[in-house]
Every structure is written in C-alpha cells, then in structure tokens.
Amino acid sequence: MNDLRIAIASGKGGTGKTTVSVNLFNQIAKNGGKVQLIDCDVEEPNDFIFFGKNIEPHQETIYQMIPEIDTSKCTFCRKCAIYCEYNAISVIPGLKHAEVSKQLCHSCGACLEACQFGAINERPHQVGIINTYPTNYQHPLIEGRLKVGSAMQTLMVKEVKKKAENFTGTTLFDAPPGTSCPVVETISDVDYVVLVTEPTPFGFHDLKLMITLVREMSLPFGIVINKAGSGNNSIHEFAQAEGIEILGEIPFSKAYAESYSKGKILEEMPENLSKTYALIASKLLSIQK
Numbered sequence: 001m002n003d004l005r006i007a008i009a010s011g012k013g014g015t016g017k018t019t020v021s022v023n024l025f026n027q028i029a030k031n032g033g034k035v036q037l038i039d040c041d042v043e044e045p046n047d048f049i050f051f052g053k054n055i056e057p058h059q060e061t062i063y064q065m066i067p068e069i070d071t072s073k074c075t076f077c078r079k080c081a082i083y084c085e086y087n088a089i090s091v092i093p094g095l096k097h098a099e100v101s102k103q104l105c106h107s108c109g110a111c112l113e114a115c116q117f118g119a120i121n122e123r124p125h126q127v128g129i130i131n132t133y134p135t136n137y138q139h140p141l142i143e144g145r146l147k148v149g150s151a152m153q154t155l156m157v158k159e160v161k162k163k164a165e166n167f168t169g170t171t172l173f174d175a176p177p178g179t180s181c182p183v184v185e186t187i188s189d190v191d192y193v194v195l196v197t198e199p200t201p202f203g204f205h206d207l208k209l210m211i212t213l214v215r216e217m218s219l220p221f222g223i224v225i226n227k228a229g230s231g232n233n234s235i236h237e238f239a240q241a242e243g244i245e246i247l248g249e250i251p252f253s254k255a256y257a258e259s260y261s262k263g264k265i266l267e268e269m270p271e272n273l274s275k276t277y278a279l280i281a282s283k284l285l286s287i288q289k
Contacts, residue, residue, distance in 0.1 A: 005170075005191050006172050006173070008174055008175060009193055009196070010195065010207075012206040013177035015196045016196055016226035018046055018047055019260060019265060020250070020280075021047060021172055024277060024280065025037040026266050027278050027281040028172075030137065033169065036169065036171050037140075038141075038164060038171060038174065040173050040176060041176040042128060042146040043146050043153060043176065045143040047141060047174055048143060057132055061128075061129050062128050062130060063124035063127065064152055065122040066100060066105050066125045067080075067111050067122050070118075071097075071119075073117050076092075076093035080111035086108075088100055098119075128147045129147075130142065130144055130159065131145060144159060144160030153182040154181045157182050157185045158185060161186070170284075170285065179209050179210060183213075184217070187217065192287050193220070194221070194284070195210050195211065195223050196223075197235060198225070199230060199231025199233075199234070204234050204238070208238075211244070222245040222246065223235065225248075225249045227252040228249035228250055228251050248277075250273065250277075256268070
C-alpha cells in the first residue's frame with residue numbers, strides 16, 4: 001500500500017467531519033492497516049474524546065521565536081519595520097520606541113537580516129502543545145492544541161503536521177472547519193481530500209466554497225454526505241452535473257447522535273454505518289498517488 005495523506009475537511013462546522021475522521025481511522029486500523037490520525041483543528045481539537053476519557057498523552061510544547069528589540073542598541077532607523085511583511089514592528093524615532101507585536105509576528109527572520117546594529121534577538125514564546133495519545137490499535141492519535149489567546153493557528157498546524165513526515169502508512173488529517181488559512185495549510189500537500197457535508201442549504205453552500213478551494217489547489221477530492229436522508233437532493237444533482245464522486249452516505253441516526261454526545265461512537269457503531277465506513281475506507285485506500 002502506498003503512503004497516503006488524506007485530509008477530511010468541510011466548509012462549515014457541525015457536518016460530522018470529526019465523526020468521519022475517527023471512524024475512518026478505526027476502520028483502517030482494525031483491519032490491520034497502518035494508520036495515524038492527526039487532529040489539525042488546533043483551536044478546538046476533539047478527536048481524543050472518542051478514544052477513552054482516561055488516556056494520558058505525551059506532551060510536547062511548541063514555541064515561536066519572537067524578535068525583541070534592545071532599544072539601547074537601536075538607532076530607530078525603521079529598516080526592520082520596513083522589512084517586516086506582516087506590519088508586526090512599530091518604531092517611533094521621536095519617542096525612541098521600538099516594539100514587536102507577538103500577535104502579528106510570523107517569525108520570518110526578515111528583521112534580523114535588516115538590523116545592522118545587533119539590536120534584535122529572538123526569544124521563545126509558547127504557542128501551544130502537541131499531544132500524542134495511545135490507542136487500542138497502537139497507532140497514534142496526535143493533536144495540536146493552540147494556547148488560548150494565540151493567533152498562530154497556521155503555525156500550530158504546520159508543527160503538528162510534521163508528525164506525519166516520517167510515518168509510513170496512511171495519515172488522516174482532521175482539518176479545521178471553513179476555508180481559512182489553517183485549512184489551506186492542512187490540505188496543502190495531501191494526496192486526497194474528503195469533503196464532508198450535510199444535505200441542507202447551509203451545508204450545500206459551504207460545500208461549494210470548499211470545492212472551489214480544492215480545485216484552486218488542484219487537489220483530488222470526493223464527497224461524503226453525512227445525515228443523509230434528512231434534507232433534499234441538491235448535493236446529488238450538483239455532484240452528478242460536476243462529475244464529482246460521492247464516496248458514501250452516512251444515514252441520519254438519532255441513536256448514533258446520542259452516542260456521539262457520550263463520546264462512544266466507536267463502541268456503539270450500528271452495523272449499517274460500519275459497512276458504510278468500511279466501503280469509504282476501501283475506496284480511499286485504493287487511491288493511487
């Protein structure tokens with residue numbers, strides 16, 4: 001089997017992206033496949049909920065190197081501010097003020113190159129943690145968890161994705177909802193994108209936004225319809241007209257929704273849903289890179 005990198009994404013929250021991600025991991029792992037699941041929804045990771053409440057993760061702290069300006073050495077020439085593409089540096093010569101905004105800085109290093117007076121040095125600032133959880137299949141669940149108040153979502157996604165670099169097997173990336181920068185970073189180098197949607201007007205609208213994004217990025221993709229049977233046929237008609245594959249349909253189940261609320265979607269899986277996820281997993285594993 002080829003090493004595969006598959007992202008599970010959606011144009012909006014609440015469509016069942018996490019449910020699909022966790023169940024695909026479970027299907028591949030229990031059938032002997034080598035697979036890891038990486039939760040890239042760093043602002044609100046929740047995949048871990050479905051693998052046991054008492055598991056303790058291995059934690060790794062992630063730091064961002066933020067420049068600091070020594071005003072005793074600074075000449076207030078403003079060259080660093082001019083070099084900064086993100087407008088993270090403010091220099092006011094008349095007040096002898098020079099400061100770097102932690103919220104805007106992207107740690108690109110341009111200011112270090114700009115300063116000729118040794119007035120800028122970098123200091124580590126925590127932006128989040130990476131948790132690695134053991135699972136019943138001895139394949140890891142990994143999540144990025146952004147520090148509250150940090151605006152470095154994309155940086156955290158980059159860091160947690162590094163955990164897939166040396167993994168041989170299938171890596172599933174549970175992407176953040178929407179179409180913003182963290183989503184783009186999550187799906188940027190994958191082999192395939194699973195777009196999870198629901199048959200509602202909002203679900204259909206945001207699905208089309210996500211399709212525009214993955215097409216712009218020239219990424220192959222297919223659709224999984226969650227809560228099938230609870231809406232209309234607009235997605236089916238659109239997919240047929242656009243030549244988009246529907247990988248599978250997850251029927252709406254109130255009982256299974258209750259299992260989700262208790263964090264027991266793996267223990268209380270109805271047989272018909274298990275067969276559907278097995279079929280979707282089989283289709284994904286047959287993808288040729």
